[in-house]
Amino acid sequence: MEDFSQWFHNILEEARIIDSRYPIKGMSVWLPNGFKLRKHILESLRSLFDKDHEEVLFPLLIPEDELAKEGIHVKGFEDEVYWITHGGQSELNKKLAIRPTSETAMYPMFSLWVRSHTDLPMKFYQVVNTFRYETKHTRPLIRVREITTFKEAHTIHATKEESDDQIKEAVRNYKEFLNLLGIPYLISKRPVWDKFPGADYTMAFDTLFPDGKTLQIGTVHNLGQTFAKTFDITYETSDSTHEHAYQTCAGLSDRVIASVIAIHGDKKGLRLPPLIAPNQLTIIPIIFKDGGDEVIAKCEEIETVLKSQDIRVNIDKRDIRAGKKFYDYELSGTPLRLELGPRDLKNNKAILVRRDTLEKIEINLNEDYVSKIKVLFEEISNNLRLQAQKNMESNLVITDNLDDVKGLIDNGKIVSFSWCGDEECGKSIEEITDMDILGTQHFNTDKSIDLNSDKCIHCDKKSKYSALIAKTY
């Protein structure tokens, strides 16, 4: 993992996830293997959001005047928006923005949809591609110009309390989703100078990559009434007055896929949680010169049994030596492989190998090996999550000495410190350390770092928060 970014680029190519040779910077092609991984991840996200959100689909293009309506919002995106100026040969009389995010596509329509308090709350989400002309160094899946799995949720509420509750609900949803994928995270309230343009406040999920940098993998924004006032989203109250609605939005992107690859991967390749693995088990027949077809027949029988139990299984029948098959299997991250040779056939046994620990487990084929396999899937999933969790927590350190911060972070740590919360103090902390304040810690109940001193690490004001600082993507 010394040169993580080289490893990351190699694995995307060798495991045939994406092909980033597409002739537009920041845009890549999803290859079949990567597309299946992406599909399963989106399936698990949808099953979570479908519980209390309605999935919708808005147009890709946004009229210039709609995008421009919310001043702070458009200011925050003016350097990142792609524009459409022509239709065929003729110039459009109104430029069209390609959505960098969909607030200004959705909210004019919300204004038409919201009439009465009885319409509320409304909770929508969509899974779309969004486009951002990122000027910082683009990287596949991590910082792209076309975000191909932008999962954006937008909710509308009658009261501030309800919108604050929705923020907590959205944070819980993200925790559940990231736990399913075994991705560890720290939750911070972004400093005021780093919140989503137009939001009251932003809660962010950051994870730690093997190179010691943190990646913002999800955000939940409380939009207050700002956009409702800009887009005239009002509702009739129970005593027939009119009120502006309160809104939230939340977003995840391809960075979730980048995290599954980067955090669970090892030197041999991917290590995928069974829930989202394209194949959950690969059967590898060990063929010598004779007895081959009995072995293959037995493998096909096992394949049929596993498929009948909804396990995603494949048999590697290629006529190549077993070692190469093992290499490819380990690269692909498939959670389990089942080896079967002529001797195993005779003893009615087979060998299972776990991809996460490479441990070998012998199974009896005349026993209920399917439930054994399902238990192993659970164990692999928990093991990947725990390993990742332990690794991140082992890199979380506390200090109350500003001089130590840069050194600690350069050694791959995330630093927790006591902070007064004032903007100019925060900005000078970032200046001095040349690092980014992730924000003040919230909701990290399971791993909250208590205030370690009542003095701010930098100025001599009283500290109000336990905050995090790190090197970020």
Ligand SMILES: Nc1ncnc2c1ncn2[C@@H]1O[C@H](COS(=O)(=O)NC(=O)[C@@H](N)CS)[C@@H](O)[C@H]1O
């Ligand atoms: N260029 C990019 N490449 C990959 N992921 C990105 C990129 N820009 C942002 N993201 C991811 O997208 C998430 C949501 O983007 S955002 O700007 O923070 N929030 C929004 O756009 C809100 N409308 C919520 S949907 C971010 O938390 C980050 O994880």
Ligand SMILES: [Mg+2]
């Ligand atoms: Mg950005």
Ligand SMILES: [Zn+2]
């Ligand atoms: Zn201070």
